Amino acid sequence: xxxxxxxxxxxxxxELLAQIGVTFSVAPVDIDETPLADESAxxxxxxxxxxxxxxxxxxxxxxxxxxxDTTVTVDGQILGKPLDRAxxxxxLQRLSGRTHQVxxxxxxxxxxxxxxxxxxxxVTFRVLSMEExxxxxxxxxxxxKAGGYGIQGLGAVFVTNIxxxxxxxxxxxxCETAELLTRAGLQVWQx
Numbered sequence: 211x212x213x214x215x216x217x218x219x220x221x222x223x224x225e226l227l228a229q230i231g232v233t234f235s236v237a238p239v240d241i242d243e244t245p246l247a248d249e250s251a252x253x254x255x256x257x258x259x260x261x262x263x264x265x266x267x268x269x270x271x272x273x274x275x276x277x278x279d280t281t282v283t284v285d286g287q288i289l290g291k292p293l294d295r296a297x298x299x300x301x302l303q304r305l306s307g308r309t310h311q312v313x314x315x316x317x318x319x320x321x322x323x324x325x326x327x328x329x330x331x332x333v334t335f336r337v338l339s340m341e342e343x344x345x346x347x348x349x350x351x352x353x354x355k356a357g358g359y360g361i362q363g364l365g366a367v368f369v370t371n372i373x374x375x376x377x378x379x380x381x382x383x384x385c386e387t388a389e390l391l392t393r394a395g396l397q398v399w400q401x
Contacts, residue, residue, distance in 0.1 A: 217266030231399040259315035267319035282357025331374030
């Protein structure tokens with residue numbers, strides 16, 4: 211029995227949601243992801259997750275829709291997906307030897323309203339050489355990832371410490387997602 215719709219094309223989010231036994235279909239939505247003027251990173255990811263969930267909900271027949279968005283911030287600046295090699299290496303150099311924040315928002319649109327949460331994780335990188343950043347770009351792993359790296363892949367070798375949700379950094383904080391689904395009356399672990 212189908213429990214919900216995931217409004218995301220991310221294979222990582224699909225894998226994570228399946229990991230907690232939720233039955234779902236996938237229906238990616240296309241929304242404008244441009245930050246608003248003076249919008250904080252927290253407000254930005256929350257808005258995008260809610261817009262994705264609501265856009266997906268309009269296309270379903272009453273099934274709950276889960277939307278999610280992840281961003282990386284350093285010095286209060288949002289680091290989205292890199293535009294090209296120069297952008298990716300610049301991002302990685304900004305993260306080098308420092309702690310940054312990864313924020314993932316989840317939103318569940320239902321017939322009873324929208325439930326939402328933002329999860330923030332502190333991630334610390336070791337010092338990276340420019341050569342490492344360029345070689346990492348050549349792997350193509352950072353191309354579609356906020357902040358230009360994937361903690362679940364090769365980018366893990368950059369990370370010296372995390373405080374918070376590992377799965378939130380990957381793109382879907384599982385503990386908080388399960389809590390949100392339960393709060394909305396949905397079951398997890400439905401095998």
